[in-house]
């Protein structure tokens with residue numbers, strides 16, 4: 001599967017600009033015959049949480065229509081990072097995924113809200129996992145701070161995910177955590193990790209990209225880029241099986257033991 005990671009800058013509180021930017025990046029990526037395009041977290045408005053009433057996408061209608069149209073037009077799958085959405089009067093940080101036919105194949109609300117960026121004061125946490133199928137491959141998608149919860153990523157992998165998509169707005173000052181945690185999640189779960197972080201700044205933080213694509217053995221297929229642009233990587237899904245056959249972590253796990261210890 002050929003992947004394009006869109007390491008884009010996000011205009012603060014300006015959905016018009018961001019939808020246009022995303023469209024330009026998607027069109028450019030699609031010229032390189034990619035299978036799947038991945039956008040960053042909260043790309044519609046940035047972390048303009050105080051203005052969610054004005055900025056959040058009502059039921060995600062605009063985002064879903066946009067992703068669906070782009071996917072069909074460009075003949076690509078799109079993992080739509082995440083956007084600020086209003087559902088039943090509440091706000092969520094939501095990921096939509098669309099396949100080449102323009103069908104929305106996944107909708108996921110970020111499960112762990114990041115207090116250091118005040119997310120819990122404005123947003124509601126999701127209660128469901130996010131496993132979906134694109135190109136015949138079982139994938140999972142979580143969002144940014146979710147990365148710090150190994151059991152949450154593991155839950156997706158146990159449900160069959162061979163690729164985990166992790167869009168983010170992860171500030172530069174903790175970029176070392178981002179890199180190490182992503183690599184650890186790939187190695188411990190013996191899966192591909194496709195992680196896209198934005199660049200640029202907002203009133204509170206600076207973001208320096210470092211989007212990463214990591215193979216199941218922990219090899220970095222893409223890492224370290226700090227400027228705005230599209231990054232490409234090719235995933236060989238046979239590698240997941242090869243790594244799991246070499247070190248059979250999933251056969252050697254002892255879930256009964258873990259449950260026993262947790263319940264003591």
Ligand SMILES: NC(=O)CCC(=O)C(=O)O
Nearest residue numbers: 114144145169170171174
């Ligand atoms: N947007 C986020 O969830 C940021 C998470 C983060 O920066 C972290 O250190 O964790």
